[in-house]
Amino acid sequence: MTVPHPLASSEEPVGYDPTAVEAKWRARWAERGTNTTDLNGPRPFYQLMMFPYPSAEGLHIGNLYAFTGNDIHGRFQRQQGHTVLEPLGYDAFGIHSENFALKMGVHPMELIPRNVANFRRQLDRAGLMVDWRRAVDTTDPAYYKWTQWVFLKLYERGLAYKKQAAVNWCPSCKTVLANEQVEGGACERCKTTVEQRALEQWFFRITEYAERLLRNLDWIDWSDSTRMAQRNWLGRSEGAELRFRVLDPLTDAGSAGVMVSQEITSGSTVIPVFTTRPDTIFGATYLVLAPEHPAVEQVTTSEQRAAVEAYRETARKQDIVSRQVNKDKTGVFTGAYAVNPASGEMIPVWTADYVLMGYGTGAIMAVPGHDERDFEFAEKFNLPIPRVVAGPDDNAHTPLAAAYTDDADGRLVNSDQFDGLAVADAKRQVTDWLTQRGAAKPVTSFRLRDWCVSRQRYWGPPIPIIYCDACGTVPVPEKDLPVVLPNVPDYKPDNSGVGPLARHEAFYHAPCPTCGKRARRETDVSDTFLDSAWYFLRYPSVPRDDVPFDAETTKRWLPVSAYIGGNEHAVLHLLYARFINMVMFDAGLVPAEEPFVKFRAHGMIIRDGSKMSKSRGNVVNPDSIMDQWGADTLRTYLMFIGPFEEGGDFRDQSISGVRRFLDRLWASVRDAQADGTPDTDVMRKLHQTIKKVGGDIAALSYNTAIAAMMEYMNALRRGERVPHVAEAAPLVSLVAPFAPHIAEELWEMLGNAGSVFDAGWPTVDEALAREDALELVVQVNGKTRGKVKVPRDVTQDTALAAVQGDVNLAKFLTGPPKKVIYVPGRLLNIVV
RNA sequence: GCCGGGGUGGCGAAACUGGCUAGACGCGAGGGACUUAAAAUCCCUUGGGGGUAACCCCAUCCGGGUUCAAUUCCCGGCCCCGGCACCA
Numbered sequence: 001m002t003v004p005h006p007l008a009s010s011e012e013p014v015g016y017d018p019t020a021v022e023a024k025w026r027a028r029w030a031e032r033g034t035n036t037t038d039l040n041g042p043r044p045f046y047q048l049m050m051f052p053y054p055s056a057e058g059l060h061i062g063n064l065y066a067f068t069g070n071d072i073h074g075r076f077q078r079q080q081g082h083t084v085l086e087p088l089g090y091d092a093f094g095i096h097s098e099n100f101a102l103k104m105g106v107h108p109m110e111l112i113p114r115n116v117a118n119f120r121r122q123l124d125r126a127g128l129m130v131d132w133r134r135a136v137d138t139t140d141p142a143y144y145k146w147t148q149w150v151f152l153k154l155y156e157r158g159l160a161y162k163k164q165a166a167v168n169w170c171p172s173c174k175t176v177l178a179n180e181q182v183e184g185g186a187c188e189r190c191k192t193t194v195e196q197r198a199l200e201q202w203f204f205r206i207t208e209y210a211e212r213l214l215r216n217l218d219w220i221d222w223s224d225s226t227r228m229a230q231r232n233w234l235g236r237s238e239g240a241e242l243r244f245r246v247l248d249p250l251t252d253a254g255s256a257g258v259m260v261s262q263e264i265t266s267g268s269t270v271i272p273v274f275t276t277r278p279d280t281i282f283g284a285t286y287l288v289l290a291p292e293h294p295a296v297e298q299v300t301t302s303e304q305r306a307a308v309e310a311y312r313e314t315a316r317k318q319d320i321v322s323r324q325v326n327k328d329k330t331g332v333f334t335g336a337y338a339v340n341p342a343s344g345e346m347i348p349v350w351t352a353d354y355v356l357m358g359y360g361t362g363a364i365m366a367v368p369g370h371d372e373r374d375f376e377f378a379e380k381f382n383l384p385i386p387r388v389v390a391g392p393d394d395n396a397h398t399p400l401a402a403a404y405t406d407d408a409d410g411r412l413v414n415s416d417q418f419d420g421l422a423v424a425d426a427k428r429q430v431t432d433w434l435t436q437r438g439a440a441k442p443v444t445s446f447r448l449r450d451w452c453v454s455r456q457r458y459w460g461p462p463i464p465i466i467y468c469d470a471c472g473t474v475p476v477p478e479k480d481l482p483v484v485l486p487n488v489p490d491y492k493p494d495n496s497g498v499g500p501l502a503r504h505e506a507f508y509h510a511p512c513p514t515c516g517k518r519a520r521r522e523t524d525v526s527d528t529f530l531d532s533a534w535y536f537l538r539y540p541s542v543p544r545d546d547v548p549f550d551a552e553t554t555k556r557w558l559p560v561s562a563y564i565g566g567n568e569h570a571v572l573h574l575l576y577a578r579f580i581n582m583v584m585f586d587a588g589l590v591p592a593e594e595p596f597v598k599f600r601a602h603g604m605i606i607r608d609g610s611k612m613s614k615s616r617g618n619v620v621n622p623d624s625i626m627d628q629w630g631a632d633t634l635r636t637y638l639m640f641i642g643p644f645e646e647g648g649d650f651r652d653q654s655i656s657g658v659r660r661f662l663d664r665l666w667a668s669v670r671d672a673q674a675d676g677t678p679d680t681d682v683m684r685k686l687h688q689t690i691k692k693v694g695g696d697i698a699a700l701s702y703n704t705a706i707a708a709m710m711e712y713m714n715a716l717r718r719g720e721r722v723p724h725v726a727e728a729a730p731l732v733s734l735v736a737p738f739a740p741h742i743a744e745e746l747w748e749m750l751g752n753a754g755s756v757f758d759a760g761w762p763t764v765d766e767a768l769a770r771e772d773a774l775e776l777v778v779q780v781n782g783k784t785r786g787k788v789k790v791p792r793d794v795t796q797d798t799a800l801a802a803v804q805g806d807v808n809l810a811k812f813l814t815g816p817p818k819k820v821i822y823v824p825g826r827l828l829n830i831v832v
Numbered sequence: 833g834c835c836g837g838g839g840u841g842g843c844g845a846a847a848c849u850g851g852c853u854a855g856a857c858g859c860g861a862g863g864g865a866c867u868u869a870a871a872a873u874c875c876c877u878u879g880g881g882g883g884u885a886a887c888c889c890c891a892u893c894c895g896g897g898u899u900c901a902a903u904u905c906c907c908g909g910c911c912c913c914g915g916c917a918c919c920a
Binding site for chain 2: 225226228229231237274275288327329352355358364372373377445446447567571640641642643649650651656657661663667709710711717720774778779781818826827829830831
């Protein structure tokens with residue numbers, strides 16, 4: 001028995017029912033293979049979106065916002081005749097998943113597949129043009145086999161190395177973190193204050209690529225904000241490394257207070273320092289070594305040893321936060337003196353924690369007169385503060401109330417033969433002079449550090465290394481990959497500094513690949529960001545299992561044509577991915593140095609003025625919105641909220657306007673008449689709209705594209721107007737990227753076979769789109785007073801005559817025109 | 833502190849390289865038509881002030897400036913968001 005549709009039984013025509021329409025087209029797309037990409041198709045276009053971490057909470061509206069924005073762009077490119085690859089996958093390894101699994105008491109190997117299934121269900125509803133045959137899951141051995149391969153590739157190229165270093169240790173996550181994962185001294189995940197620990201860790205030599213990573217930022221087509229964030233992160237400074245000889249307490253004994261030879265003698269301890277202001281060398285009145293600096297031990301005199309040791313011990317215990325800004329300067333004198341290579345003066349050597357071991361050489365020359373930090377330190381410890389740079393209003397003797405740091409207007413003073421030079425010239429000349437004397441070399445320093453990739457956790461790809469007593473560090477041969485992560489019930493992290501796998505003999509016992517003797521596997525896993533640093537290379541080659549990415553396919557599909565994602569990954573994922581891609585490029589495995597030719601950062605969706613969060617209870621659940629309004633309405637509404645690259649404020653009430661628009665679209669197509677002739681004005685508006693919507697989508701200006709379609713809809717159905725088919729039909733193609741399900745249904749309703757996405761983009765009739773009569777804006781004394789209708793290519797005189805002949809405008813002309821400004825096609829400004 | 837991006841109606845927001853009477857489009861609000869009524873739909877109004885009216889004045893964070901013309905350019909200031917930050 002069939003239940004009559006409530007509307008079907010009445011006289012009323014059938015209205016728009018998103019639930020039915022969307023279910024129908026989900027099935028139809030699957031049946032027809034509409035979303036599967038033929039990788040050999042013409043004009044490849046690789047549309048990439050950032051793959052999600054499949055959380056237990058399910059799809060976040062922010063995910064959907066990003067995916068929809070990508071999907072619209074991808075669908076539009078398909079309508080432009082490209083073969084579009086729009087893949088998606090799951091970034092399912094990592095601490096986040098693991099912590100959640102621990103909390104729930106469910107093993108990640110059980111939990112993750114569940115989450116993935118739920119994500120897949122939600123994503124299916126969203127109407128994305130994703131080719132699911134190419135999905136990747138980073139936790140699948142078939143995927144992480146190649147993540148391990150990437151590690152080995154770097155190892156092979158000398159870019160992966162193990163060292164003992166002071167690393168960021170999160171006591172809550174019980175693992176080390178990369179610098180990129182520490183925010184203001186706290187773990188970016190759990191906000192716990194990070195400690196310093198000396199551990200042996202695997203690092204990637206990303207610093208070797210710093211210069212290239214920076215240089216390419218000049219030309220890649222990326223959002224400015226993202227490029228700037230990377231520039232700041234890389235932190236390039238140009239300057240010089242200056243060498244300071246420390247006086248030997250034995251041979252130079254008794255010379256304190258006496259000017260010593262300006263010659264730099266070899267054989268003694270030499271402290272290199274990095275400075276961006278070599279011009280201020282004459283004002284360097286003391287040296288400072290970081291407490292961890294190895295030379296501290298060498299130079300400290302016996303009298304000062306106890307004090308220095310105590311200070312270093314305190315510094316060692318300190319966490320990173322308490323060494324941050326605004327802290328009072330502390331430090332101790334080592335008892336040693338060094339020679340200023342420019343002035344020949346003896347200057348004391350201090351150790352202080354305001355100097356960081358990780359940057360430059362871990363030592364500085366202090367110029368209190370021209371550096372704020374040195375000034376503060378010198379004041380506190382009563383060290384001399386000479387002036388060596390004078391501003392336009394100062395002379396050599398003007399006292400310094402604060403450090404004078406301006407390097408644009410200053411000139412050198414109290415600097416012997418360099419007096420009078422501008423800072424910029426002095427930087428160069430002083431460096432040259434000191435270089436000739438063997439006391440300097442020009443260097444460039446980066447803020448970027450090497451990428452620490454070891455994690456003392458369970459839920460990641462095991463690092464494919466074996467340690468053999470006889471052969472040393474041996475990489476796992478490619479044929480033995482993957483090193484499978486074992487399913488063990490005991491996977492809790494501990495404080496030992498090694499990963500949980502170190503507790504599982506069955507895992508770590510392995511024969512040495514070289515000599516076959518009993519050896520031990522590395523038990524740390526790699527950083528999740530390694531999984532996502534190469535996933536875009538994998539998609540086109542899924543499901544090949546003999547190579548990570550097929551050479552021919554990769555050449556055809558890489559680099560990525562358009563990548564749209566969140567800016568929170570500006571210095572994490574996006575930097576790592578560029579680095580890994582660059583390494584692969586150097587290895588001849590990928591066709592381009594830069595993986596993402598075009599990247600756009602989208603904005604963030606907030607709700608009712610504030611960030612969505614569980615604690616605020618203002619999280620939007622995509623499922624319930626889709627239940628109530630339909631996926632097409634949600635998609636279109638998300639894009640209508642505000643500029644895609646800026647984000648917007650989700651307001652439940654406002655969504656009704658978008659639904660109304662789709663209802664009206666439905667009714668327009670349903671009721672459209674094929675008889676008669678279309679209205680010329682409406683047709684003109686149509687062609688103007690086709691043009692505008694196309695331009696706006698290409699520029700990701702989705703909100704104005706939707707506004708333009710709504711505006712056209714208002715013209716189409718002005719009053720109780722019944723549109724002509726020729727007026728209504730093309731609108732279906734324009735709406736399609738935003739609301740794909742309803743578009744397909746209406747496309748079919750119009751009598752078309754096949755998918756609207758394979759039918760191309762409507763052609764703009766430029767002649768029709770152009771207005772033949774022009775409304776020229778008329779200003780009098782710069783104030784707009786009205787418009788006159790004139791022919792398109794009117795001359796200034798004719799236009800002026802038209803104004804004078806118009807009663808409403810002529811009255812503003814209180815005198816003869818003194819001056820007339822005519823902007824053809826735009827306006828006429830008459831000055832009287 | 834340095835570097836990016838912003839500040840426009842009750843709200844989300846438009847306005848291409850300075851130029852179509854700033855505020856498109858949508859939400860909300862008010863009024864009307866249809867209806868026994870409601871919903872839905874359709875129409876009108878909606879930055880502020882003044883005027884019976886045609887109209888006039890003010891208004892794009894604040895203060896100056898350039899220009900025939902400024903939301904748009906320049907100088908100075910305030911505020912918000914994001915990145916970096918004892919990085920020498």
